[in-house]
Amino acid sequence: MTSNPLNPSNGDEEPKDPLAEMLKNLMGGQGMGNIDPAELAKAAGLPDDPNLLAQMFSQVQAMMSAPSEGPVNWQLAHENARRVAASGSDPSVTSQQSREVDEALRLAELWLDQVTGLPATGLIGRAWSRAEWVEETLGTWRRLTEPVANSIANALSAAMTEQMPEEMKSMMGGASSMIQNMGGAIFGMQLGQAIGALSAEVVSSTDIGVPLADLEMALLPANVAKFGEGLSLPENDIRLFLAVREAAHARLFVQVPWLRGHLLSAIEAYARGIHIDTSKIEELARDIDPSNPEGIQEALSQGVFMPQRTPAQEQALEKLETALALVEGWVDELTWGATEKLLPSAAALRETVRRRRATGGPAEHAFSSLVGLELRPRRLREAATLWALLKAERGIEGRDAVWQHPDLLPTAEDLDDPQGFSERRKLAEASDSEVDDALQKLLNGGFDEPADTGSAASDTPAPSAPEESAGSGQVPPAATEEDQSGDGGPDTGGSPKA
Template sequence: MDLLRSIRAVSEASGTGVIDWAKAGEAAKASTDPGALDLTPAERRGYAADVQDARARLRAVAGVEFDVPDTIEVQNRHHWIDANLATFHNVMGPVEAATNARLPDLSRVVNTGSMAFTLGFLARNVLGQYDPLLLADDADADHGLYFVHPNVVAVAAELDVAYPRFRRWIAFHEVTHAAEFGAAPWLSGYLESRVERGVDELVAGGLDRTAFSELQTAMTAVEGYAELLMDRAFDEEYADLRRKLDARRGGGGPVRQIASRLLGLGLKRQQYERGATFFERVADERGVEAASVVWERPEYLPTSGEIDDPGAWIRRVNP
């Protein structure tokens, strides 16, 4: 980790865009220890076995057919930054194109520094990631499944839990997202359209509340359904893992707390809880396969009101 090199990279931001993406990536990696990636053959087999076991268990429990991505990577933190630079760039593209800063050079340095901080913070904290490649340049590109091995090992030690058990839990959680996107080929396009509409309206100086509401509700369903499948499919008790990880998210120093709030990580936890409550109610009344109907077509997504009133969704979709 070289903070001076990171600062220098940000100060050298240039070009015509709002963010110098190459320098943002360079600065993020300079300020972030990549972490060790010297996996033993047994560890590599462990990751592969966890993913395949999760796929088999989730298929059986949810009653949905899906495959895991061909791209399954065990990464260090720098690999994760490289893998996500393009995603961030694609999302920010419309904003960059429409921005006309009064002091473009100064603005570019500030924005590049902010993006470098965001990438570095996430790279030090992400454990696993299912990447549906939203807004990717290649619409036919295979989705990705990543595990940031140094973070998995470090957090398992910090929480005082067995690393293989913790790794398996992370694998199950990320494969639940592969199950959702695999069962709903329309889901990526649905989310992309809401992101694009919301960003386009922001660029025009307005706010598309409908697009953001639909995006928020869909992501609540995505996170809540994942929680339901974890509860029903993981092959051992994990309440202690959830409790310890939640306590860790609530701790940390002031910089970590501020960054978590700015990046909306607390909001994501609310999505888990609100969505999980919805799907637990549906599954308790009609079974997990009835809850899985949500992925058959966009019209079956719950509305924001139905998230808080599962009975209304059941009456509409599963009468």
């Protein structure tokens, strides 16, 4: 009998590491046993293509046998996202499509100049295929999902190890690293599936309200055409309307440089606070059937590991949803202002986009179930109303000045009562002004009353004061001190006058 380094044996004895052998067979080792590659690919959302399956299993086998760079196999996520993006119709962008997108975005910039004081970005408009969108945005997706992805992958591998019988643990040998790699591979495949599916739904680089690509302004012609199906509206109107939205997003994120980091940090903070329900993972580990990987994939896709949110998580989510709503509401208000008199279909397109952003598509739901994070601006309409009111009260420049600092942004309370925002802001500014004045006065030498009183007592000897007053007929020393200090009036007691 030939010795296997991952499955050592002594003579005719049973293998000492049956788990390693099982995993090896499961993930593409010699003799797939009862594992059907087509079923495993189906569970991962891959097309039933023999060439793709052969390539995938070859890569997975290599990844399973080599140490992973981390709990999540991001290379596998990347490859799976590319495959899913290309599994449907994803033709290369033509020169005509590139020209149409560039012209639409240039015109959108000119229209926006009339409705905002923020300057144009100067970015060149891009036309992307779905595969190009995956390439351009995957780095940001990794940043957004890594905290929860690592938690799930670590919890999954730990639970599978803990659920083994003690006698099997002693025989694991080289299987521990394979278990960790298996957890990372499973989550990487599922995450890649979700991102690849999203590439078929988004119409631009900022369609989900977050700048997934750094300093880019792009539309996806194939998805723009898909968006317009059933609307019975001119294709050029649809492209122009979506171009104005993309240009508005880009202008905001470029001219308000702190905003992108603010949003991404809020998402990361929320994701780091997610705790994995290990009891459900342990239940899955007990019931796992190596010949039916669909069970693991289904559990991940349905988000069965996600517990109820804690109060801290609810607060983080409220902050995130408010920020997303403010961005989307501002873009909605500007897009309407720029297009209402130029595009006859602007009102219909505005309502279509609002409903689409509020509900999300199938791929967005799958992504939120996988990582426990939704990126939908639930309060878009309230935010748009608030921005419209600010424009009416303060003008375009005053409205856009709110973006100067994070502390100036409206809160969830302001979305509840948009009309009261300006009054609350005035009260807060007045209070801040009083504090600033008091602090400045303190830094300039303090308040005069305590200092003058002490000075008069120390500089004017008590015994001599009456003699000077009686002999010269002058005013009492207290009045003399006040006159010398320039504060005037004998009743002031040394206090400064405004």
